[in-house]
Structure formats: C-alpha cells, structure tokens
Amino acid sequence: MRPGLIARAADWLWPPECPVSRVRVDTHGRFAAGAWGRLSFIADPQCIRCGRPFPYPGGTMSGALDTCAPCIARPPRYDRARAPLAYDEAVKPLVLALKNNDRRDMLAACARWMAVAAGDLLQPGSLLVPVPLHWRRLMQRRYNQSALLARALGRETGLEVETGALKRLRATPSQAGRSADGRKRNVAGAFQVDQVERVRGRHVVLVDDVLTTGATVSACVHQLRRARASGVDVVTLCRVVREEDVTI
Numbered sequence: 014m015r016p017g018l019i020a021r022a023a024d025w026l027w028p029p030e031c032p033v034s035r036v037r038v039d040t041h042g043r044f045a046a047g048a049w050g051r052l053s054f055i056a057d058p059q060c061i062r063c064g065r066p067f068p069y070p071g072g073t074m075s076g077a078l079d080t081c082a083p084c085i086a087r088p089p090r091y092d093r094a095r096a097p098l099a100y101d102e103a104v105k106p107l108v109l110a111l112k113n114n115d116r117r118d119m120l121a122a123c124a125r126w127m128a129v130a131a132g133d134l135l136q137p138g139s140l141l142v143p144v145p146l147h148w149r150r151l152m153q154r155r156y157n158q159s160a161l162l163a164r165a166l167g168r169e170t171g172l173e174v175e176t177g178a179l180k181r182l183r184a185t186p187s188q189a190g191r192s193a194d195g196r197k198r199n200v201a202g203a204f205q206v207d208q209v210e211r212v213r214g215r216h217v218v219l220v221d222d223v224l225t226t227g228a229t230v231s232a233c234v235h236q237l238r239r240a241r242a243s244g245v246d247v248v249t250l251c252r253v254v255r256e257e258d259v260t261i
C-alpha cells in the first residue's frame with residue numbers, strides 16, 4: 014500500500030483530534046485553532062533562573078528585577094529552567110495524551126514550542142537528557158514521554174540526545190498529592206548517571222514533560238553535577254505556576 018493511502022486509512026481509523034480542544038482537525042499533529050487561545054503560553058518577564066512568569070511587569074515585589082523570590086530564598090540546583098506553557102486545566106489533556114495515549118503526532122509541535130522557550134539554553138554541543146522511567150514502568154507503559162520529547166527536541170534543534178545517560182534505580186511511587194518535602198524524600202537516591210563519560214564536561218539540558226516543585230529534576234541535576242557536567246539547564250513542556258497545581 015502506498016504511504017499516502019496508509020495515512021488516509023489511519024486517518025479514517027483514528028480520526029485526527031486536537032488533544033486540547035477534543036475536536037476533529039485536518040491532520041494528525043495539529044492543534045485546533047481554538048486551542049491556541051486556551052493554552053497559557055509563558056511570556057516575558059520571567060525569572061532568569063526558574064522561568065516562572067512574573068505577575069507584575071518589571072519583576073516581583075521583592076525588588077529583584079530578574080530573579081523570583083523563591084529562587085532567591087532557595088536557589089535551585091539547576092542553572093536555568095524554561096517551559097513554553099503554564100500548567101493548567103487547558104494543557105492537562107495534552108500532558109496526559111503524551112503520557113498515556115502515545116500521541117507521538119503532537120511531539121513535533123511541542124518540541125518547536127520548547128525550543129523557542131529554551132532560547133539560548135540550547136547551545137551548540139548541549140546534550141539533551143530525558144528524566145528516565147524505571148525499567149519496570151517502561152515495560153508497562155512501553156515508552157517514556159520525556160524521552161520522546163527529548164528526541165523530538167533533538168530533531169528540532171539538531172542537538173545530540175542521550176536517553177541512557179541517567180538511570181532510575183527505584184520505581185518511585187507517583188509524586189502526585191505529596192508535599193514539597195515528601196516529593197524530595199520520594200526521589201532521594203532514585204537516580205544515577207549511567208554514562209559518566211558521556212556527561213563529563215558537557216552542558217546538559219534535562220528534558221521532562223512538567224516541572225512541578227522541581228524535586229525530580231533536582232535529584233537528577235544533583236547526579237549530573239556529581240558526574241561533572243559543566244552545567245545543567247532544564248527544559249519542560251510546561252511548568253506549574255500556581256501553588257494549587259502542585260497536586261499533579
């Protein structure tokens with residue numbers, strides 16, 4: 014069967030649907046026009062460390078113009094983090110579709126957004142490393158959405174991707190519903206750099222789907238720094254902006 018016919022047969026069997034608006038679209042991998050207005054894209058001004066958008070133009074009420082109050086109080090382990098989207102009810106179906114429904118057709122669009130949001134975090138020679146799943150969970154799920162996003166970002170930018178650089182030693186229970194300290198305890202010691210020679214002296218960009226409290230990425234960054242990465246930045250598809258969304 015010719016590729017065009019296969020694509021048309023696939024469209025008939027699995028009609029292309031926008032994962033945000035849940036309406037039919039022309040082609041797989043497209044968002045419906047209405048989805049754009051519902052998604053909360055993060056724009057400047059934002060914290061230069063964690064990428065949190067500032068509620069006021071020109072910075073926070075603390076007087077610091079470029080760094081948010083939580084980053085001043087407790088600087089994150091990573092150098093900088095960026096995400097194109099704020100996590101909210103509108104983006105949730107997209108996150109779940111990537112996680113559970115294997116919507117690989119949406120990866121290219123997500124990677125384009127992530128590349129734009131990341132800007133100069135993505136340097137020539139940067140190594141893209143996804144947050145890993147434990148092998149048992151990978152067997153159950155069949156794929157790791159963070160690895161798919163990292164590979165898509167690699168295709169978008171031409172940067173090298175190393176999905177095996179980090180290893181998850183324990184199948185940690187879900188972070189959902191845990192406090193910030195509970196999340197830290199849950200992932201403490203859960204990661205290890207499996208390919209030290211690939212990481213040593215490299216600028217690493219850690220890739221994940223959602224940045225919540227940062228406990229998971231922090232545990233990964235700690236190990237990447239121990240393996241002597243020259244710097245570690247983080248790029249995610251979306252990040253929690255409102256405290257009430259930390260429950261995911």
Ligand SMILES: [Zn+2]
Binds near residue numbers: 063064065
């Ligand atoms: Zn910050």
